[in-house]
Amino acid sequence: MARRDSLPPLNPTRAFEATGRLLSISKAAEELSVTPAAVSRQVRALEDFLKAPLFERVRGGLVLTAVGARYLSDLMPLFATLRAATDAVISGSPGGNVLRIRSPATFAVRWLIPRLASFHRLNQNIDVQLTTSSAPLNFAQEDIDAGIQLGNGDWPGMNTQRLIPNxxxxxxxxxxxxxxxxxxxxxxxxxxxxxxxxxxxxxxxxxxxxxxxxxxxxxxxxxxxxxxxxxxxxxxxxxxxxxxxxxxxxxxxxxxxxxxxRGAYTYYFAWPAGKRQSAALRAFREWLATVVRG
The missing domain is CATH 3.40.190.10 (Periplasmic binding protein-like II)
Structure with missing residues (x-):
């Protein structure tokens, strides 16, 4: 039996990433400029390819299956990198006004990503490249500008900004x-x-x-x-x-x-201490503070 190509079809994968991130077929369709029926077909095509259900239909909308949640958390940083690379080529300035941020997957999916659209509306010249990992932040060894980390917020060499209650x-x-x-x-x-x-x-x-x-x-x-x-x-x-x-x-x-x-033990936005902040990082910090205040 011939080995099936392990790369998924791009359009169905893109439709799933948007639907999973927004948990809405209609919102995904609006973002992708296609019809809801087209998004549904693409998601079903990806489920057929993977031979696994990615969503369950429940009262009030969609929920990800365990397989779908894991697949989405793996796909998000890949799509973020692809968007940033494409924007860099289009703008003609590789690595231009890109803000590289790393976050634990749970925080990214459940809190940050649903709110990022408002940052983009206010700062259309800044591209956020979001990757996910639960490993401790290490600005000396990683190519990131800032990150989100769980803990008490008291980390050597970092400035921190408290985010949500724990x-x-x-x-x-x-x-x-x-x-x-x-x-x-x-x-x-x-x-x-x-x-x-x-x-x-x-x-x-x-x-x-x-x-x-x-x-x-x-x-x-x-x-x-x-x-x-x-x-x-x-x-x-x-x-x-x-x-x-x-x-x-x-x-x-x-x-x-x-x-x-749990008081001070929660998620913090962190960036390197003693390093000059870019305008993009300052804008993102100010936006986060506004969102947290509600």
Whole structure:
């Protein structure tokens, strides 16, 4: 049997990236200047190519499957690089007014990307090249201008700007019918490998010290853990600001409290200390401050 080309068809992949990023076929169609029917066909073509479903249709819209969420997080930095390279050729100034930013995938997908369109509307001469990784920022070894990192914000050689509150809550699909904290001992706990302490800290705050905080399923990122919760595979511990959309549309629910505020330990925008800031970086920092203030 001949080996199938492992490169996916470009137009269907582009349609999936836009749909997954916006979680809307109609918005993706508007961005790509095609009809919603064309976007749907392209997404189905990619699902056929991959032999895997990428979305589930639910009341109120679309949700990514676990496969779809992982594929989207891998594709986003590739499309960002492709856009930046193309813009550089068109503008005739390679590496021109490009702002290179790295972010953890969960924060990028669930908070930053849905808001980036407003930055582009205000700063049409600045191209943001976004890549994703949960590795610690290292400006001496990376070709990036700034980044987003989870922690206490006190990192040598970096200036930082606090972003969103780190309020931890349990979240589950409404169909799971979890109503009381003590029911957690019969539920699968969903963990992120990037935030393995979250369940332990929340259970301690809730006074549920007899529940084993280490059991359950582990996922590479919170993005995948949240997706597993949406699909009803268990209860995830979530940073509330990153699941606002799902809580609003009823895809996820907070079945009970308490809310644990981790205070200074949250996501920060960081850039090299002692280095002259570009106009693009200053503009992005000011925009972030405005968005965070609401």
């Amino acid at each position: 309020e931890l809550v349990p979240v589950a699909a409404p169909s799971l019918a979890v109503k009381r904290p003590k029911q957690l001992d019969r539920q699968t706990l969903l963990h992120s490998l990037a935030r393995l302490d979250d369940w332990s800290l929340w259970l301690k705050a809730a006074g549920l010290t007899r529940i084993n905080a280490q059991r359950g399923m582990r996922y590479e990122t919170s993005l995948l853990a949240y997706q597993a919760a949406i699909e009803g595979h268990g209860v995830a511990i979530a940073q509330k600001a990153l699941v606002e959309k799902e809580l609003a549309d009823g895809t996820l629910a907070v079945p009970f409290g308490p809310t644990l505020d």
